[in-house]
Amino acid sequence: MVRTANLTKTYADGTHALTGVDFSVTKGEIHGLLGENGAGKTTLSKILSGILKPTSGEIYIKGNLVRMKRPSDALGLGVGMVHQHFALVRPFSAFENIVLGTDLNPTGERAKEAKASIMELAKGVGLQVALDTPVESLSLGAQQRVEILKMLYRRVDILILDEPTSSLTIKETGELFKSLLKLKEEGKCVIFITHKLREVMDFCDSITVLRQGKVTGRISKSEASPITLARMMVGRNVEFELKRPPMTPGAEVFAIDNLTLLDKAGKEVVKDVSLRVRRGEIFGIAGVEGNGQTELAEAIAGIRRVARGSIRLKGTETGGKSSSVIRRHGAGLIPEDRRRMGLILEMNLEENVILGKQRDLQFRGSLTSIAWRKVRQFTSDLMKKFEITAKGPESPARSLSGGNQQKVVVSRELSSDPDFIVAAQPTRGLDVAATEYIRKLLLDSRSAGKAVLLISAELDEILQLSDQIGVMYEGRLIGVGAAETMSRETIGLLMGGIAA
Structure with a gap:
């Protein structure tokens, strides 16, 4: 169905995104x-979907050599792509975006x-959404x-x-894969780009691994293991199970009491939430996205x-205070959407690492100017320390990979040595190496006596890092308890609103 031969992509700045890539899906x-x-995954997918042109090499769709100039060419050939970063018209309704x-x-x-028809499709794959919103x-x-x-509405091959x-959610993911299996039975093919090794192991028939723009191997599902795949991805062994050393929490650093938040329509989206975070402690908030976590972090x-x-x-x-004031009180704020x-x-x-710090004495030049030489040295130091x-x-910033963009955000927020860190979806969309790195940083912050509030939809992340765990469901924080008392099954039930 899809085959590339010696595909190469070099960008105008000299970056070799793909080198001699041979890739095929049956x-x-x-x-x-x-x-x-x-590694080149997004570049390859954009070439296959007509967004980018390759520098050299050949693309075959259904056995035919093709040259695509635009995404409409790809759609005409039966190729459709769902992007990691949304390509939606924000003022339009969900329905208008789907049929656009x-x-x-x-x-x-x-x-x-x-x-x-769309409502029926959405129900069938567990992807219900308010179409008129x-x-x-x-x-x-x-x-x-x-x-x-x-894309599913367009019935691409x-x-x-x-x-x-x-x-x-776990249920929605299961329903999605049921739908993909139906597409497979119809003879269609799916190219599944993910960082979740468990999903690849469970649902993919075969796997291709890219590293630094080159194919490091193609492996069948039966031959694959998380350790093998991770080594192929990063060229070294990766720690999947991080050790959370014993800690005795110290004094209370952060507190929320009876917090209620409203959306634009005046509807309660966070309802009477209370919690405490102490020094040397990570408080993890689990839950399916859309249950008030975003609003709480905001x-x-x-x-x-x-x-x-x-x-x-x-x-x-600090409720109602500006972000700059909150940072000056000793907070590090890692938002859920690093790009927005x-x-x-x-x-x-340089400009990004001093956002919110541009008035600090350490960066002040003559009169009201910024001492860019100091900023440049500060940025270089952060790049070395945080392996950017x-x-x-x-x-x-746009030229960096997602993992390195996240490291820039984290380095800026931690460079002030905050007493309290709120990390919202800190490893979303990151590969195994970047995920390992960010999680280690959060554990190091805990060991240094920081108070950390972790908001994550990744159950493994919550279970590995947290000392206390609560679940957000329909705006309420439920089932709060010590991590040792919370199993994956218990949290899963709470995420669905079912008391364990």
């Missing part, structure tokens, strides 16, 4: 594509029939579901999925208004 196959951030680019008028006579009002999880429905389950960071209740950092009320809330992608690394891979401090 009819009726679910094929996993693995690799570190920056087709010949359907979303307000015309056939709209009702199309909407019913503007995308900008939907959670990240719901936006991801819109993207998946957008070759479906490329880039991190499709990152915002889905309120803690000072970018969402508090309707009722209290947020206190080291005894000082953590970085300004058009800026370079980039050409230099003047590299655009």
